[in-house]
Amino acid sequence: MARSPLSPFSPGFWRSPLRGTWFTSVLGVVLLGGITLLFVTGLLSYAAYNPDLSPVNDKTPDKGILGFYLFSWPTDPHWLYRLNQGVHVTLGITLIPVLLAKLWSVAPKLFTLPPARSLTHALERISLLLLVGGALFEFVTGVLNVQLDYLFPGSFYPLHFYGAWVFFTAFVAHAALKTPLALRNLRRLREERTEPVAPEPAAPTVSRRGALWFVGGGSLLLFLTTAGQSFDGVLRRTALLAPHGGAEPGSGPGGFQINKTAAYAGIDPAETSEEAWRxxxxxxxxxxxxxxxxxxxxxxxxxxxxxxxxxxxxxxxxxxxxxxxxxxxxxxxxxxxxxxxxxxxxxxxxxxxxxxxxxxxxxxxxxxxxxxxxxxxxxxxxxxxxxxxxxxxxxxxxxxxxxxxxxxxx
Missing domain, CATH: 3.90.420.10 (Oxidoreductase, molybdopterin-binding domain)
Known part of the structure; x- marks a missing residue:
């Protein structure tokens, strides 16, 4: 039996028969709509902080032209931010399996040699590196913020804000180049066989449609265990992946979610007594x-x-x-x-x-x-x-x- 090449730069290293233009195109179209909605809701979330009220609310003081769209955040409807941020966070987590599958499907292209065949090809490769790096950065920092794990250096707000603009710029450039090709590939949606990426594909263990069902199932599972944090009643109990999801904390009039306790915030009870507080x-x-x-x-x-x-x-x-x-x-x-x-x-x-x-x-x-x-x-x-x-x-x-x-x- 011939040994598989050990280097990812060798074409024979990538042998999965699942990789192909149709599989990649389906994932790409899903991400095209999903990431666009993520970007828009992210911009709206930033606007809701009224960052033009400098320097108090402005966590990104050097944003310059990137703040061109900012406006006074409205108060109606009263659930506006609840809806916007619920969609932003839930959609972002739900898209994680789709993003990982898309990166897996195009991984061989990241290792093709020579790295640049022309100036146009070099620019495309650079945009691809920004796209992949930006996607991983935005999704990782977003998930860490949702889980209240601030492992990254610096403040979440400027990191996520500037990272989003870098990522989305590369995303738009990539989409402009690849969307027409993806749509042509999807016209062959009912064809099980499409040209594989692997020159010597291994024996298939699952169909491409089966792989898509697997990816979709992962996204559905993440949706069901996250979305409940934005709803009321019994649905909240399904938010197993959300630190403030699940059942209502405690009981009585004050039995609802909090982000910071008085002890964490360093509140001295003597300062808040009726005699002392003014x-x-x-x-x-x-x-x-x-x-x-x-x-x-x-x-x-x-x-x-x-x-x-x-x-x-x-x-x-x-x-x-x-x-x-x-x-x-x-x-x-x-x-x-x-x-x-x-x-x-x-x-x-x-x-x-x-x-x-x-x-x-x-x-x-x-x-x-x-x-x-x-x-x-x-x-x-x-x-x-x-x-x-x-x-x-x-x-x-x-x-x-x-x-x-x-x-x-x-």
């Missing part, structure tokens, strides 16, 4: 200091809103009650249309100890400095004595353990 509100009309008792004497309002985070998990609508942000703005000289607001927390550890909200978010009557949730005082882990809750905003902007509100131009 909310400082500043604006063009001066500064006022409000105790919890003072806040309770102001008009209180309620809103049913979810919390949705960048990792893809979200809560069901919780019933919040507190003082409207626009009413607090009125206390310091902003009657009528309120301005942006800068929010500071007692939090000592972790990201987003400070955050800013757009004027349209402050003006929404459902935007509250919440004091109660589901009929009871906020628990320490949910931000007692007061937290921000805003419709359609990412969870990190719904600041907990609020200490100061500064209204005005940021």
């Amino acid at each position: 909310l400082v509100v500043t604006g063009r009309g001066g500064t006022v200091r409000l105790s919890r008792a003072d806040l309770l004497r102001l008009p209180l309002h309620s809103a049913a809103l979810p919390i949705a985070c960048v990792e893809g998990w979200s809560t069901s609508d919780q019933w919040w009650r507190g003082v409207r942000l626009r009413d607090l703005a009125a206390l310091v000289g902003y009657e009528g249309d309120p301005p942006d607001v800068f929010v500071e927390s007692l939090q000592r550890r972790g990201a987003f100890r400070r955050a800013a909200l757009r004027a349209n978010q402050v003006a929404d009557p459902r935007s509250l400095l919440a004091l109660f949730v589901n009929g009871e005082d906020l628990t320490p882990d949910h931000g007692h004595p007061a937290r921000i809750i805003v419709p359609a905003a990412p969870g990190v902007l719904t600041t907990k353990w609020v200490a100061r509100l500064t209204f005005g131009d940021l």
Whole structure:
């Protein structure tokens, strides 16, 4: 029996009969639609942070022209960010088997010699390296972020943002070159036999359609064990791969998901006691200091809103009650249309100890400095004595353990 070549640069090294133009084309078309949707929802997720509110919310200060599309994130519908981020994270995880299968199907092309036959071929190979490297980088950092495993150097936000632009640029170039060929190959969808990549293919153990069913089954399994973190009720129990998925944590009015506990954030209970805590509100009309008792004497309002985070998990609508942000703005000289607001927390550890909200978010009557949730005082882990809750905003902007509100131009 002849020995198989040991070098991946040898054509005889790649003998799987599954590799072929039809198999690769099917995977490529799936990724064409899926990755495009991933990129769009990723851009929207970034816009939801209102990064133009510099330097508070801006985690990518050198983005330059890449921020050309940014806009004031809306507050309607109130589940907008929950939907967008649920789609982004769930789709990204679901596409992992498809991506790996696609990389496996084209692996021989990465080792072809000579590496460049012409300038055009050299540019195509470079774009392919950027495409493969960018895809692996984006999917790996995304999965690590979802699992709260920050093993990569630096902040997730600029790494994922700039990586997405590099990857998608290479993806667009590759798609422009290969999509017409892929569509021609798919016209032969019912043909079991297509030209194989391997010059001396090994005996088949499964058909190409069988391989596609295997890849699709892997994607379906990941979907079923991830998507539940964005839903309510019994579906949430299927989110086995999501750190904040599964059954509702605890019971009672405060029995819903959290990202940071009071202990993790370094909150000293002595600071949040009714005797010690004061909310400082500043604006063009001066500064006022409000105790919890003072806040309770102001008009209180309620809103049913979810919390949705960048990792893809979200809560069901919780019933919040507190003082409207626009009413607090009125206390310091902003009657009528309120301005942006800068929010500071007692939090000592972790990201987003400070955050800013757009004027349209402050003006929404459902935007509250919440004091109660589901009929009871906020628990320490949910931000007692007061937290921000805003419709359609990412969870990190719904600041907990609020200490100061500064209204005005940021």
